[in-house]
């Protein structure tokens with residue numbers, strides 16, 4: 677049972693066919709909610725074996741793979757290379773479509789500061805501040821996101837335990853405090869390019885994101901013995917796609933991409 681959470685309920689649910697720019701297509705169940713704590717219009721996508729109607733009958737089986745994706749208009753919609761949100765959205769939808777679970781699309785643009793403020797922060801980053809200091813210089817916390825609504829949505833979907841897809845330990849910590857059992861954390865791929873390399877390195881260094889910027893595929897961090905291993909994706913479409921260059925000559929504190937040092941360059 678979740679602690680001290682205002683009750684939320686599914687408002688509507690319907691089938692939504694999806695096709696991404698790379699041709700990947702799947703069918704999602706899209707959910708809207710009543711009673712979310714911040715009054716915003718957050719949505720959930722049920723994918724794979726969770727793309728069916730949620731009823732009062734509990735779903736049996738392994739904990740669903742769940743991704744908390746914060747809205748990023750520039751990355752998700754416009755394909756901005758300043759961050760990794762767009763490729764992460766595509767990757768995580770593909771992986772959840774294979775494993776079965778939910779993608780929560782949270783209206784938390786710019787780590788919760790909003791679109792205009794995020795673009796203001798980009799201006800400060802162009803002047804030399806990193807992504808966290810830029811938010812602070814604008815009078816915000818480095819990360820304003822509160823995942824109460826995510827816990828409410830998970831509860832409304834009838835889910836008690838989740839395998840959490842992502843590299844941000846704060847999401848798992850907040851969900852745990854809100855009463856959601858996170859059975860394991862499943863890292864996403866690293867979608868690095870020359871424009872976002874400094875941003876990703878900052879997230880790894882200052883945000884404690886578990887980014888495998890050095891080499892190889894990410895490893896899971898099982899939190900519960902016997903938890904489902906979501907690393908093995910049988911469908912090649914589910915595997916992360918990386919823009920070149922990726923996983924090559926890249927280290928967090930001395931960042932090189934394709935032979936260029938980018939650590940000290942503007943993002």
Ligand SMILES: [Zn+2]
Pocket residue numbers: 748750751752759760761762
């Ligand atoms: Zn983004």
